[in-house]
Amino acid sequence: MSIRPPLDIDALRSRHPQHFQGCGRDRVMALGVVAAAIALLLVGMAGLGFFDSKMLQGASKLWEVVGHLLPPDPGSWSHVRLYASALVETVAISLLGTLSAALLAMPLGLLAARNVVAARVLRLLTRRSLDMIRSVDILVWALIWINVVGLGPFAGALAIMTSDIGSFGKLFSEAIEAADRRPVEGVVAAGGSRLLGVRFGILPEVFPVLASQVLYYFESNTRSATIIGIVGAGGIGLHLAEAIRVLELQQVSFIIAMILITVVLIDFTSNQLRFALIGRKGRVA
Amino acid sequence: MQLPEAQLRPLLAGYEATVRARRWHTLLIFAAIVVALGLSSISAEVSPALLVDKIGNFTSYIGRLFHLESGAAVWTDPVEWYWGLGRWLRLLGETLLMAYVGTALGAIGAFFLAFLAAANVAPNRWLRIAVRRFCELCRTVPQLVFALIFVIAFGLGPVSGVLALAVHCVGALGKLFAELVENIDLKPVEGVSSTGAPWHVAMRFGALPQVLSGFVSYTLLRFEINVREAAVIGFVGAGGIGMDLLEAIRKFYYSDVSAMLVLIVITVSLIDTLTSMLRHRLIGLADRH
Numbered sequence: 032m033s034i035r036p037p038l039d040i041d042a043l044r045s046r047h048p049q050h051f052q053g054c055g056r057d058r059v060m061a062l063g064v065v066a067a068a069i070a071l072l073l074v075g076m077a078g079l080g081f082f083d084s085k086m087l088q089g090a091s092k093l094w095e096v097v098g099h100l101l102p103p104d105p106g107s108w109s110h111v112r113l114y115a116s117a118l119v120e121t122v123a124i125s126l127l128g129t130l131s132a133a134l135l136a137m138p139l140g141l142l143a144a145r146n147v148v149a150a151r152v153l154r155l156l157t158r159r160s161l162d163m164i165r166s167v168d169i170l171v172w173a174l175i176w177i178n179v180v181g182l183g184p185f186a187g188a189l190a191i192m193t194s195d196i197g198s199f200g201k202l203f204s205e206a207i208e209a210a211d212r213r214p215v216e217g218v219v220a221a222g223g224s225r226l227l228g229v230r231f232g233i234l235p236e237v238f239p240v241l242a243s244q245v246l247y248y249f250e251s252n253t254r255s256a257t258i259i260g261i262v263g264a265g266g267i268g269l270h271l272a273e274a275i276r277v278l279e280l281q282q283v284s285f286i287i288a289m290i291l292i293t294v295v296l297i298d299f300t301s302n303q304l305r306f307a308l309i310g311r312k313g314r315v316a
Numbered sequence: 317m318q319l320p321e322a323q324l325r326p327l328l329a330g331y332e333a334t335v336r337a338r339r340w341h342t343l344l345i346f347a348a349i350v351v352a353l354g355l356s357s358i359s360a361e362v363s364p365a366l367l368v369d370k371i372g373n374f375t376s377y378i379g380r381l382f383h384l385e386s387g388a389a390v391w392t393d394p395v396e397w398y399w400g401l402g403r404w405l406r407l408l409g410e411t412l413l414m415a416y417v418g419t420a421l422g423a424i425g426a427f428f429l430a431f432l433a434a435a436n437v438a439p440n441r442w443l444r445i446a447v448r449r450f451c452e453l454c455r456t457v458p459q460l461v462f463a464l465i466f467v468i469a470f471g472l473g474p475v476s477g478v479l480a481l482a483v484h485c486v487g488a489l490g491k492l493f494a495e496l497v498e499n500i501d502l503k504p505v506e507g508v509s510s511t512g513a514p515w516h517v518a519m520r521f522g523a524l525p526q527v528l529s530g531f532v533s534y535t536l537l538r539f540e541i542n543v544r545e546a547a548v549i550g551f552v553g554a555g556g557i558g559m560d561l562l563e564a565i566r567k568f569y570y571s572d573v574s575a576m577l578v579l580i581v582i583t584v585s586l587i588d589t590l591t592s593m594l595r596h597r598l599i600g601l602a603d604r605h
Contacts, residue, residue, distance in 0.1 A: 068420070075417040079410070079474040079555070086475070093469035100465075123356030130353060166581045168548045174565045179373045184360040189367075258458050262551060262562075265360065272552075275464045283465075291456055 096280065103288050104281035114270060114286055118293055121266035124184050124259075125252040128191025133245045136196045140203025146212060147229060157200070164197030173259040184265025191252050191259070198248065206240045207233060239308045246301045246308075253297050257290055381574040390571055397575055404557065404579055410474060411556035412583070414549075415542040418478045422485020423535045426451075429486065430493030430531075431519050436502060439515055447490070454487025459545055463554040474555025481542050481549065492534045493527070500526045533598055536591045543587050547580050 044051050076082065105111045141147045143157040173190035180186050215232030223231065260268020267286060274282040319327075382390050390397040398404075429447050431437060438444035459480050466476035505522030513521075550558020557576060564572040 072417060072420045075413045079413060079417060079478060081417075081475060081478075085471070089470035089475070093466070096465060096469050120359050123359035126352060126356045127360055127362065130349070163581075166584060167577060168544060170548045170551055171561070171565070171577065174562070175377060176374075178377060178565075178568075180366055180370050185362055185366065188360050188362065254456070254458060258460050261460055261464075271461065272464065275461075275468070278468070287457055287461065291453075294456055 099278075099280040100284040102281065103285040105285045106279070106282055110282065114267065114289055117260075117267040117270050118289055120184050121256045121260065121268070122253060122293065122297070124187040124191060124264075124266050125249060125256040127188040128256070129195060129245060129249045129252050131188075132192045132195035132199055132248075133241070135192070136199030136203055137241075139196065139200040140207060141229065143200055143204035144207035146208055146210070146215075147233070158204075161197050161200040164193065165201065166197075167194070169194040169255055170259060170262055173262055173264040177263055182263045182265075187256060187259045187264030187266055190264055191255060194255075195248060195252065199244070202244050203237075203241055206237045206244070210236045243305045243308050246305050250294075250297055250301045253294055380570045381577075382571070384571050390574060397571055400572065400575075404560070404576055407557040407560055408579060408583055411546045411550075411558075412543060412587075414474050414478050414481065414556050415539060415546040418481025418546065419485055419535060419539045419542050421478070421482040422538070423489055423531070425482070425486040426489035426493050427531065429490045430497050431523065433490060433494040434497035436498050436500070437505065437519065437523060448494075451487045451490035451494075454483050455491065456487070459484045459549065460552055463549050463552050467553055472553040472555075477546065477549040477554030477556060480554060481546060484545075485538055485542065489534060489538055493531055496527045496530045496534075497523060529598055533595050536595050536598075540588055540591050544584055547584070 080086075105114065139157055139161065143154055143161060145154065148154050148157075169190055172193045173187060176186040176189040176193070180189065210233050214236065215228040218228040218232045219225065256266050257268045257271065260266035260270075261272040263269065267290060271283065271286045271290075274280075274286060384390055384393060384396055386396075429451065432439070433444055433447040433451065435444065462483050463476055463480035466479045470476045470479070500523055504526070505518050508518040508522040509515075546556050546558075547561075548558045550556040550560070551562045553559060557580065561573065561576050561580075563569075564576065
């Protein structure tokens with residue numbers, strides 16, 4: 032091994048002056064942004080009451096609560112049956128909401144797609160109303176539907192449907208816009224009407240993509256369906272909120288465990304179905 | 317030109333058979349979907365009659381949202397419509413602050429967990445698996461459930477909401493950050509390690525510069541989501557404008573509901589535009605370097 036010659040710092044400095052400057056302008060600015068972000072974080076935490084004396088009490092109480100959560104215990108078999116049927120109800124809400132939203136969103140997606148509807152006004156109107164639907168949270172939709180059809184799972188399914196029409200309409204229209212134009216031209220050139228062009232030129236191409244998006248939403252709606260139960264729209268969420276309010280914490284953790292297992296199972300099956308639909312490599316954004 | 321009949325017949329028969337098989341396949345799938353729908357509509361107590369009966373309520377509800385107590389449309393008297401503007405803006409500010417603090421705390425947590433959870437740089441296999449499972453738990457349990465539990469411990473108020481947002485954020489960002497770290501080029505890390513540097517130094521100078529812009533971009537995206545979430549987390553008493561919104565919905569203060577919803581929608585879309593501008597600048601910067 033050769034011995035390294037001693038470093039000549041001055042020569043290095045003269046050859047690469049930029050590496051010996053203290054701080055560049057970019058670096059000062061980045062540090063400034065970070066410092067401002069941390070300052071805002073601390074001010075915000077103080078403003079929201081993070082440094083109050085009751086935080087310490089709260090932390091010890093949280094520790095107690097976590098202790099009471101474990102081990103999961105349903106209490107009795109009748110509870111297990113009740114929770115299982117509520118969980119089935121949750122999955123049913125999610126399935127119904129997702130599928131009906133997909134059916135209703137299909138024509139809207141076509142209306143909002145540039146390559147299908149030439150009328151600009153109609154397209155923009157559809158898009159804006161889809162945006163409006165999407166920007167209202169699913170919990171708010173659930174509360175509105177509860178006012179309309181009363182407490183219960185039906186309101187939950189309607190809430191998921193309404194909120195998903197917005198998302199599906201947008202996703203579908205994007206998928207349709209990304210479709211190849213040539214099959215439609217082929218159908219029209221062979222004497223087909225525009226409607227036939229959509230049916231035989233666009234639908235076969237986009238259907239697998241749409242179906243996989245619907246499956247993905249079914250998965251995520253199962254999570255949402257547990258949430259909307261908390262405001263009274265049926266399903267397991269109702270029992271979960273109830274158990275938390277009366278501090279039956281071991282039942283709470285049991286219900287959470289049941290939800291987790293169900294979500295994992297649905298994740299798995301819908302992933303398998305999606306791969307079957309679009310192939311393992313074809314990822315849908 | 318036409319093929320002779322003898323040749324044409326088997327070809328046509330083959331085509332028919334293929335089409336028939338595919339039709340059967342489609343029909344079977346449809347039948348399965350219809351059966352699933354039927355079963356779930358029994359379970360979810362669906363009643364079309366009720367819907368038809370009450371659908372008028374829905375349209376009239378939407379209509380009443382945009383009418384004042386006096387019966388006039390809301391836009392005829394904006395002062396009356398937004399009578400509580402000061403209070404709502406304060407609550408909206410609190411909501412934004414909750415989203416910011418929740419996202420920041422979550423991102424800080426996820427930042428440290430990501431390097432422990434990434435398969436290519438994790439110092440310890442068992443620690444990595446534990447961290448992964450922890451992140452999964454944090455993002456699968458719904459935010460509102462965390463909020464309900466924190467409300468028991470910390471009482472009603474924004475602290476519970478912020479903590480719930482932060483815990484969920486750790487789970488969601490932890491996964492995304494870890495995936496970013498898993499996609500880095502390992503050569504710089506090896507270079508730093510070969511000089512005898514300990515693990516954390518190798519991460520700081522080998523891995524961090526490659527992932528930092530991605531981290532910031534995901535965090536901004538999460539902030540956007542958390543603003544929406546913070547607006548409704550108040551439904552369980554965890555601070556922000558959600559508490560007032562729930563009260564207004566429950567007590568049928570129609571014009572208040574629409575006033576707050578409009579405020580929320582405007583704020584959310586403003587934040588969306590701002591963060592997407594920031595992210596695009598950031599991505600542009602990352603490309604230039």
